[in-house]
Every structure is written in structure tokens, then in C-alpha cells.
Amino acid sequence: MKALYLSLTLLHLCYAEHYTFLVQPYSKEIELEAKIIYEIASASLKEDITLFIPNISSMEEKVYTNYFTLTQECEKANFIFINKTEEMPPCPSTKKRLFFTNNYRKLLSNKHFFGALFWNKSRPNIVFSQKRLEEKAMTLPQNFHQFIENF
Amino acid sequence: MFRTILMLGLMSRLLFADTIDTLLEEYQSTAENSLQTINEKIGHVVIYSQKEIRLMQYRTLNDILKELPLFNINTNQFGLTNYSLTGSKTTTSGFFRFFINDHEISSGYDQSTSLSWSDLPLDFVDHVEIYYGESSFSFGNETGIYFVRIYTKSALKEDGSEIATWFSSKTGHSQSITNSQIFENGWSYLLFANQEKIKKKTLYNQQKLTSNGTKHYLFADISNETSKINLGYTDITKGNYTGLALDATPNDGENISKDFFLNYTHFLLEDKSLKANFSFDVNERSYEEINDQGINITPLITLSMPWSIPKNFEEDLRFTKSNAYVSKSFESDKNALILALNVKHKTYDVLKRKSTNFLNQTNEIDHYNSFKRETISSVLLQESYQLKEDLLVVANAKIDYYDRNAYLKDTDEKLLRIGAIYTPTPHFGFKAFYTQTALPPSFYNVDYTKKNAVNLKSQRYNFYTLEAVYTEGNSKFGLTFDHVEIDDFLYQTPIGFVNIDHTIKTDGLIFDYEYSFSKRDKLHLNYYTSTLSEQINNSTKGGFIKLMGGYQKFDYFTSLIYRNGYDYLGLDIPDSFDVSLGATYHVTKDLSYSLKASNILNKSTQSLYFTNFGSNAFALDDNDRSITFSFKWVF
Secondary structure: OHHHHHHHHHHHHHHOOOOOOOOOOOOHHHHHHHHHHHHHHHHHOOOOOEEEOOOOOHHHHHHHOOOOEEOOOHHHOOEEEEOOOOOOOOOOOEOOEEEEEOOHHHHHHOOOEEEEEEEEOOEEEEEEEHHHHHHOOOOOOHHHHHHEEOO | OHHHHHHHHHHHHHHHHOHHHHHHHHHHHHHHOOOOOOOHHHOEEEEEOHHHHHHOOOOEHHHHHOOOOOEEEEEOOOOOEEEEEOOOOOOOOOOEEEEEOOEEOOOOOOOOOHHHHOOOEOOOEEEEEEEEOOOHHHHOOOOOOEEEEEEEOOHHHHOOEEEEEEEEOOOEEEEEEEEEEEOOOOOEEEEEEEEEEEOOEEEEOOEEEEOOEEEEEEEEEEEOOOEEEEEEEEEEEEOOOOOOEOOOOOOEEEEEEEEEEEEEEEEEOOOOOEEEEEEEEEEEEEEEEEOOOOEOOHHHOOOOOHHHOEEEEEEEEEEEEEEEEEEEEEEOOOEEEEEEEEEEEEEEEEEEEEEEEOOOOEEEOOOOOOOOEEEEEEEEEEEEEEEEOOEEEEEEEEEEEEEEOOOOOOEEEEEEEEEEEEEEEOOEEEEEEEEEEEEOOOHHHHHOEOOOOOOOOOEEEEEEEEEEEEEEOOEEEEEEEEEEEEEOOEEEEOOEEEEOOOOEEEEEEEEEEEEEOOOOOEEEEEEEEEEEOOOOOOOOEEEEEEEEEEEOOEEEEEEEEEEOOEEEOOEEEOOEEEEEEEEEEEOOOOEEEEEEEEOOOOEOOEEEEEEOOOOEEEEEEOOOOEEEEEEEEEO
16 A cells, blocks of 8 residues: 555656645655655565654654654664764664664764765765675565665 | 446555655646745745756756846946846846845845845755735834745755856856755854956947956855754955946046844744844945046935036945844734734944045045944734635834934834635635835935935835646646835935825736646746836836646746837837747756756847936946856765
């Protein structure tokens, strides 16, 4: 059902170029970020996803809740997306609890993160660490292999 | 039924074959549409997105502004680009407020951006929003009736370096470098540096008028989630063009300007609803002119004593602006309230001013008058309320108190604005505003006031605007009407500024149509017409046709910008048809080469110039026909 919903949304996006007035706060970028994170989380975990975003904004909460079960507590989450300047939450990274970031430098330096969605040269990028995927005994679907880097 | 489900299933499989790639492309394309900063509550907005800036090969801010409806862009007597309201031509204009991110960049002297920032390169710019409306209600800045918000690229999306350069067959060349980086602790920086050689040469009366020179721009943005520090610097050294010479052909002269600003914004509280902003600007400018036939420095000339006319003039001036702003927003489901305080202090110092008249007497001159300090204190409020699901009402009020050190009286101005945005269906939308604002005289207006005239007063603007938008499929239609009434308009006569003693009225109508063939290909048509209750000395009708798009590794565009002709003091100014076309070849995702031909028909707009205190007028082309080659490398 979610696949159908996503397909129809994508079809709609292809034609929804025009608007009259953007009276409500603009959320399309966060919506696309949420969809990408959903794709990544679904490909990484074979179970229902409970997402924790530290210091989540009200707009993010509104959008992400359409795709995930959200939690305010790190311990209850199995996917943690750190997209702000935050100290690492006080719950360990395990095989069943994955940490993802939006900062490539954080990914390189902090072994808790297994991947990142970040911007570079005005383009969005996804990178997964091969070593950390192996450590967690994770296998990603074929169409994600292009994002795996050898570190 | 079964067939439909099968089709949907197939479509879903097809889409899912590359869902993640499609989503990434969509994410990029959405970001390039640059809609994240739009604020419909503060006026009627036109957006120049990152995508459009790239496809249309807009190199400088003026490439964008010259298309704008109800707006004229001319070359002034100093060879600088200047903006005027429809039907009129001004030498320096204070109607328009320009912002780089949160910082207002108009000159502290004459409220204009012409000298320092007018031809800003767009290499470090993400997108530009142009609002027909009063910015000061929301940002606390000085008043104006149009405003241009320039958003710089974000280090969070760049995190790399870029080299860009262009060479023009006529107008000079430019080199830019941008570097940005994100750190693990959440701080990021973006640095930009540019050098531009300006070439502008025209013949008048068999004499060469030149505005050749050099410009430099430096910009830095240092930010984290709650703080933003912007630093900007620009300098320009150039020829005087017609300058202030009574015969419009100065013997010699030079115009130098240096501008620096620091702007710091900090968001407080968990929901960032408390915003504090501090800024400081300093501008130094020097002007030198030598002309055997005399120089029109209004405050130094007594018309009954022709020998008082200067033939040699030089001045060094310094202006500073310090600004503090604090705002608190309160938001609920239906209600959004912003309360703010703003204090601005402006100073004007004469470092050197010297003039030699026809009797060869050289005089050192200090201030022309005693007006050299001004503090503006403002209280402002914006309330927007969702009356119904499809109806939003907006109300603004602002009180400005002007405390001047001398000459002009201290005054206060009460400004207000009410409006509504009505969207009865997803395809139909209406927006209407009534605005009452006042533009006070600047240091420049007071320096160049007509001798023996009574003290200058603020110009009072009352304007009504109505916009209707209809979207259907890939089309978007827009219709905008405005009616403006101006009391005490500040008009520059050949012998100085005066307040016009009657109400000036102007009406404008803009028709706009966009058709998107695809996400990359777009046709855009625009036509406007206007009336003005005064004698016109600039275009009153205009429009454009733009076609932009791409195929595989190529981007291309073509455009026609039209402005109507007019008669003024026996001069017949013809219609202008500025046709441009260009193409970009993307060698890789990171390297591209572009070629652009501008003003192909050589039918540029023309600007009026005057000699001998306005007794004669003549017109010169604003732009030459030219070809520009550029390249961009991201690494």
C-alpha cells in the first residue's frame, strides 16, 4: 500500500510544478527528505521502523509522521536520524538500532553512523560505510550498492 | 478493474526500479525551485530560482531586474545602472530596498544601491525574490515600495569550491571564486571573492564618455543553526561618464566607493521565535571632476552669480549605519503575530570637499547644511489570521520616529497595511493589499535641495494592489493591478530637489503566463501597461518572452525584452527590443561552458541626459550588442 502511495505521490510530483500562493509553510523539501530516509530505513531494517530525530522541529514532526512511527525517546527507536548539531543521544548503536546523519564529516569520524544523506556541490548524496555495514551484518538491496563507499 | 490494478502495479514496479535515484533527482530539482524562503504575506512576489538563473545565464542582478514589469532600468549620468518607477527616470532611486540575506545594502547617503551593489554578480547567489510591497513592516528596515531579497548559496548545500568566469566582447570580464565547508560541530562557512573589469564607452558630441573601471566583491557567511554572521565588502573605481558636467562631457574625473558591512543574526528560544539582529555599515566615497564648461553642484551655485559655478570639484565622504532589531513571533494554528523593535543610527561626515570656481577661487567646504546625524526608532507589528481555511487576512502597523541632529525637524510616521489572501480552490487565488507608507528625505536629497525652498518633507505613498492567479495543468496565469497615489513626491529639478505640490497618480496592469513543457523546459510571457498623471520621461509599457530548457547535456534559452518608446522635449525615443539567446554545454556535472549573445538587434533601451541646467536633453543607449563566453567549474 505504501508503495502505491509513494508511486502516486511521485507521479503527482512530476506534474505539480505550479501553485497559486504558498500560504502554508513550504514543506516539499522536508517531504522528499522524509521519503528518502524512509527508503533508506526500509532497505536497512527488515522490521517496522520507529524513528527518533533529536530536537525535531514541528514541521519535521508533521511531515515525518506520514512515513514513520516517531518516538521522543532514543531507547525506543530502531532508526535514529541526526540532522542537527547534536551530541550523540545516550543510547548505543547496535545491530538493531541504526544511526544515520546528514553530515558527511560526522560519518567519516564517528563509527556509530552507518550512512549519511548530505548535500555536496548543490546535489544530494547518499553514502554508506562498507565496513560498518559488514560489522552490523547488513545487506542492502541492489539499487543501494552504488552508494556504498569503501571505508 | 483487474486491468487497472495491473497497470498501477506495473507503474509502481517501474517507478520503484529506480525510486531512490528518482527521489534524489526530485529532491535536487525541488531545491532548485527555491521556494523555501517565499513569504506571501509581505507582498506580490516574483521568484528567480536557482534553476532559472542557471538556464537563463543571468550573470548579474541587473540581468534579472531589467525584465521586471512596471520597472525601468537605465544608465544614470555617472554610468551606473539605476532603477526607476514606470514612466519616470531618476538619477538615484530610494524606492527600492535590496537585501543580501538579512542585510539591507542601500547607501546611507542616498538610499540607492547604484554605486556599490547594483551590478552584483550572481555566482554566490542561490535565488532572488522580488516583492511589490513594503519590506519595512516585516524587517524593520527603512521604507520603500519594492524590495529585492538576494539569498546567497548555503554552505550546507555546497560544501565545495567553484570557479566561474566570463569574458564579454563589449562589457568587460569577471572572475569569481567561492569556497564553502561544513564542520562536524554544525558551523559552516561560505566565502566568495570576485573581480570585474567594467567597460562602457559611448560617443556624444564627438567626445568619448567612459565609465571604465574595476569592481571587487568579497562576501563571507559563517553560520550554525542559530547564528548567522555575514560580512560584505565591495569597492569600485570608475570613470565619471557624463558626470555632473554642464555640457555632459567632463574633461576628467573619477568615482571611487568602498562599502563594508557586518551583519549578525541570532535566534533564541527552542522554537527560534525570538530573533535579534545587529549590523554595521561603513561607506566611503570619493568624487573628482574637472570640467572647463562648469560642473553642476547645486549647493555651490548661485544662478545670479555665474562665476560661482565650479570647474574643479573633489570630495571624500564617509557614511555609517548601525542597526539593532529584535522580534518575537507568536504562532498558533490560525494566528501568527510578530512584534519587533528597530533602531538605526546614521552618520554623514565630510572628510574633504574642495571646489574651484570660474574666478579660480578654491574653497574648502564642510557640510552643505547641518543635517549629519539621524536616528530612526521603530515599533512594528504584523498579525496574520486564518479567518477561514481558504482566507488569510494580514494587518501591519509601524511607527517610525526620526530624530535628526539639525536642519530637518524631528518627525514621526505612522504606517499601515492590510491585506487578504483568498484561495477558494487549489487552482484559483486572489491577493489584495492596501499600503500606506512614507519615504523620508535622505542626506542626499537635503544636500541637493533647491535653494531657498522650504524644508523637504517625506513622500507619502498610498497604494492598492490586487493579484489573481489561475493554474491549470502545466499553465499558470497571473493578473496584477496596482493604483498608487503619491503626495509630496521628491522630484529632482535641474536646480535641486523639491516636493511636488500635487498628488501624483499611477495605475499599472501586469499580465503573466507560464507554461512548463517539462521540469526543465518553460515558456514565460509577460506584458504590462501603465499610466502616469505626469509628463513621462521613460517607458510606460513593456513585456518579455522567455523560452528556456535543456536537452541531455545542453541548456538553452532565448528571450525578448520589450519597452515602449516615448517623446520627451522633442526627443523621439524608439521602442526597445532586447533579444538575447544562449546555450550551455555541461561537459560533466561539474564543468560547463556557456555562450550568450545579448541585445542582438541592437535596439537597447535609451536613457535621457541633460546639459546646461536641463535646457537641452539627449538620449544614449543603455546597452551594447555583445557576446559573452563563460565557464564554471565546481570541485
